[in-house]
Amino acid sequence: MSKKLNLAKLTPVLFSFFVMGFVDIVNISTNYVKQDFALNDTWANLIPLLVFFWFAVISLPTGILMGRFGRKNTVLLSAAVTTVAMLLPLLDYSFPLVLTAFALLGIGNTILQVALNPLLMNVVPADRVASSLTLGQFIKAISSFLGPIIVGVASVSFGNWKQVFPVYAAVTVLSFVWLLLIPIPEQRESAGQSSSAGRIFAMLRDRRILVYFSVIVLIVGYEVGLLTTIPKYLTERCAIPLDEGGPFAGSLYFAARTIGTFVGTIILAKVAPRRFFAMTMCFAVAGYALLLLTGVPWIIYTALFVIGLSAASVFAIAFSLAMQHDPAKANEISALMITGVAGGALVPPVMGVIADHSDQLVSLLVPFACLVYILGVAVSILRKQKA
Numbered sequence: 001m002s003k004k005l006n007l008a009k010l011t012p013v014l015f016s017f018f019v020m021g022f023v024d025i026v027n028i029s030t031n032y033v034k035q036d037f038a039l040n041d042t043w044a045n046l047i048p049l050l051v052f053f054w055f056a057v058i059s060l061p062t063g064i065l066m067g068r069f070g071r072k073n074t075v076l077l078s079a080a081v082t083t084v085a086m087l088l089p090l091l092d093y094s095f096p097l098v099l100t101a102f103a104l105l106g107i108g109n110t111i112l113q114v115a116l117n118p119l120l121m122n123v124v125p126a127d128r129v130a131s132s133l134t135l136g137q138f139i140k141a142i143s144s145f146l147g148p149i150i151v152g153v154a155s156v157s158f159g160n161w162k163q164v165f166p167v168y169a170a171v172t173v174l175s176f177v178w179l180l181l182i183p184i185p186e187q188r189e190s191a192g193q194s195s196s197a198g199r200i201f202a203m204l205r206d207r208r209i210l211v212y213f214s215v216i217v218l219i220v221g222y223e224v225g226l227l228t229t230i231p232k233y234l235t236e237r238c239a240i241p242l243d244e245g246g247p248f249a250g251s252l253y254f255a256a257r258t259i260g261t262f263v264g265t266i267i268l269a270k271v272a273p274r275r276f277f278a279m280t281m282c283f284a285v286a287g288y289a290l291l292l293l294t295g296v297p298w299i300i301y302t303a304l305f306v307i308g309l310s311a312a313s314v315f316a317i318a319f320s321l322a323m324q325h326d327p328a329k330a331n332e333i334s335a336l337m338i339t340g341v342a343g344g345a346l347v348p349p350v351m352g353v354i355a356d357h358s359d360q361l362v363s364l365l366v367p368f369a370c371l372v373y374i375l376g377v378a379v380s381i382l383r384k385q386k387a
Contacts, residue, residue: 009123012178016075016116017136019082019175021143022168023109026051026102027227028148028250030348031242032161034232037095041232041363045352048224050099051106052344058107059339060200062114071122072184074115079176081108086169089162114338122186137316141261145254152247200332200339209333212322215374216340219314221347222370227253228348229367230304233360238297245297252301253308260312268313277317278382281375284310288368292361314374321381 026048034044066074085104088097120136147164154163204210230253231246238245268276287306294300322333347370351363 006123009182009184010120012175012182013075013116013120013123013184014136014139015178016079016112016119016175017139018143019079019172020109020112020116021140021147022082022086022172023051023105024144024227024254025147025151025164025168026105027224028151028231028246029102029161029164030228031231031246032151032155033095033098035242036093037098039095041352041355042349043352045228045348047099047102048228048348049345050103051109052220052224052342052346054103054106054110054342055113056339056342056345058110059114059341060335062111063335066115066118071115071119071186072179074111075119076176076180078108078112078115079172079179081111083169083172083176086165086172089165093162110338110341113341114335117334119184119186122184138258138261138265141254141258141312145251145258148247148250148254152243152251155243155247200336203326203329203332203336206326208325209322209336211377212318212325213336213340215318215377216315216337217343217346218370218374219311219318219343220341221343221345222367222374223311224344225347225351225367225370226307226364229351229355229360229363232355233364234297234300236360237295238300240297249301249304253304256305256308257312260309261316263309264313264316268317273317273321274378274382276313278375278378280310280313281371281378284314285368285371285375288371292364292368311371 030044030047033039033047034041062074081104085101085108088101088104091097116136150164150167151161154167155161204213227250230249231242234240234245234249235242264276264280284307287303287310291300291303291307294303319334319337322337326333347366351366354366355363
């Protein structure tokens with residue numbers, strides 16, 4: 001059945017994409033938690049693991065839950081879980097409670113990412129779905145960009161970085177109430193439509209799906225690992241205090257990613273995704289190599305901007321190529337790709353162990369290896385297309 005674009009229904013759904021961006025606060029927060037509790041890198045980097053681990057664990061159960069209780073109700077559940085996560089550190093700022101809070105943030109964000117895109121499809125016409133999803137990702141990127149700025153302002157102006165939590169809690173509650181008050185008709189899925197975990201993971205036997213899945217895992221892992229480590233790297237190599245280097249580096253990267261997402265959307269309308277994929281990864285790897293080879297702050301910041309700009313569209317390209325590979329299994333492929341976001345839990349712990357036995361520079365070779373692998377995939381895909 002065709003539907004007309006209804007801004008009253010679309011706006012609160014798009015606003016939920018802003019809440020989706022809150023998960024990226026884990027990158028800068030990890031450094032403050034490490035400082036507050038005098039942790040080593042191995043322990044501190046467990047925080048990103050706790051956040052992104054849940055994408056592997058509850059993505060599929062969330063899909064089943066969404067089929068039974070509806071997309072809107074599932075998004076509302078994610079907002080409730082996220083609100084609780086933001087309030088816990090305000091009740092008692094202890095390391096166990098902080099770990100619990102970030103675990104809940106990961107759970108809430110997983111539920112949100114699984115349910116929000118399908119919910120958006122309930123409020124836009126079929127010919128507006130692609131552009132609306134792109135707009136949602138752009139809004140999420142803005143939220144990610146603002147996160148380190150809010151942390152920096154809270155730390156410098158109010159002397160307490162944790163003031164970011166009540167701000168995020170208030171925004172999440174606003175999102176919950178706004179969406180709750182808007183009626184959104186949707187059709188519930190029958191029990192037979194729910195995919196099993198075995199059926200979904202069996203798709204990894206398809207080599208192309210496995211490659212695209214690996215790209216999703218590593219692009220998320222690279223980004224979380226880089227952004228968790230770069231503030232410590234700036235302190236170690238350039239003697240830049242955490243309160244200065246961390247928020248600025250994070251905001252600069254997300255600003256670049258926001259611009260890259262917007263520009264990428266325009267370019268991909270005219271350039272083949274495989275060609276664009278290969279070109280941008282060349283710039284990303286070159287920028288990262290520059291970051292590793294210099295100790296000059298402004299060059300590091302420039303390289304960070306180039307990396308964020310170049311790698312901005314990788315997730316979307318890999319996701320779309322996977323979906324186009326077997327359109328008949330689009331639902332299963334979508335669930336599998338979202339599970340790959342758990343890559344954010346894999347890279348930081350490895351980097352933490354390396355940093356504790358060497359330094360931050362050596363640990364940054366792990367995300368670099370991720371980018372080199374993705375570049376190899378991009379070049380291979382482009383060659384097969386030309387063959």
